[in-house]
Amino acid sequence: MFALNFNKEWRMNKAILKSFFTILIIIFLTNTTFYILLKSFDFAFNTGNILKAIWAILAGLSSMLGMILNIALMYFLLSKDLGKNKVHYSIFTPQSLLSWYLPKLVFLIIIQGLFALIDLGYNFFIFDIANSLSGGAADFDWKLIIIDYFTTTFNIGFFALFTLCMALYYSFRNKGLSWLLIVISLIIYFAASNGYTFYQQFQMVLNNAIFEAVPTLLINYGIKNITGLIFIVIAMYLFDQKIEY
Amino acid sequence: MIEIRHLTQTFGNKKALDDVNLKLEKGGIIGLIGPNGSGKSTIIRSVMGILKPTAGEVFVDGKKVTRTISKRIAYMADINELYLPTVKDNIDYFTNIYKDYDKNMVMEIINSLQIDLNMDAKGLSKGQTIIIRFALTVARDVDYYIFDEPLSGLDPVFRDSFINRLTNYRKNNPHKTIIITSHMLKEIQGLLDEVIAIYFAKILAHDKKENILRETDDLETWFKEQYVKAGITF
Structure with a gap:
């Protein structure tokens, strides 16, 4: 029954999930491009700072977008099953409510996890650039970052x-x-x-x-x-x- | 047997059902007839465990109904439940929820419509939707089948198609109990074995069709007579 509902959630939300994955790939590629640019080329001080500022703004926006998209995903996952005309067949069948609920949570955790991974990646890239500039003096609190990643993903x-x-x-x-x-x-x-x-x-x-x-x-x-x-x-x-x- | 005892349903200040008592024996097609808003769907939803009675009780084969009654009653609701993207998605989903499906029967009926199973379910006509939902209802192996307003909004071609299909199904499955709600008395008259007339929250009359037609020409005349007997004027 879980597999049945998982498949149903995927079929019902395929378009939105695909567009989310596309957005995630675009954000990841943007971050990687900035990282490679700043790591590989020796930009003038001002140019480097401008690039970092633009990257920081984009990363901030993508983080915000992640939050908005997570809320949108929650809305779609639930409203497609619980709208006025759908509630009957989504709830009043012999399937267990847990098997109805769990696939939605799995999709949510996947998307939350990927957006959190993007944030984690950005923080690591920034740390790595700062580290190469300061000769290894930058401090990256892995423990905190990883706990933050898991608490964001599994929330x-x-x-x-x-x-x-x-x-x-x-x-x-x-x-x-x-x-x-x-x-x-x-x-x-x-x-x-x-x-x-x-x-x-x-x-x-x-x-x-x-x-x-x-x-x-x-x-x-x-x-x-x-x-x-x-x-x-x-x-x-x-x-x-x-x-x- | 479906037994309804002193069933009352209120929505705010409005009484949708007022102390309804019914006993429906197994076998045959039972028509629950009455105008729009008279309480037909409320009775059905109460039987299906979707609405919890404000007062009274509903029993199916001696057991008080809960929402899991859908394991034992195939129900075509008065809403379109084909809400997954394609026709195939809907067929796969519903035929996998209930273990009692005859999938060949589902496909036989749906194939008669000559539609592409990968088409968007939203692109189906009202008639095609009803026939697919009919297939998803009758292909279950249960004792009871309920159709809530299946003819509402159908064009004459699909109306006849639905009635013919149900008539054939009944011929092949005489021991099954089928309940159908409608306000289209002329259209369903030929189908029915038993008739329950409901008018604004109350049961006006309940009789076998053969008894009714011994006294009157058709169901519509009988239904109007029940109004008069109950002192209802227009």
């Missing part, structure tokens, strides 16, 4: 929030109640996912506390994903109980 929090919002929307005849619960879910998710950061800010200002980067990443990841898992359980319960369409 299901926002996708879970999306699913819960759709489940809430289709679970109540009273749409006012649906929207109220959606707003409450959004507040809970953003409070949970930013709560630790706010706590750190207060501690830093009030007590001059210092926080390590790795535990901060891991704690934020844990909070987002535990909240996400709870949301997924609630969403699956709602799908299983009653959907109004």
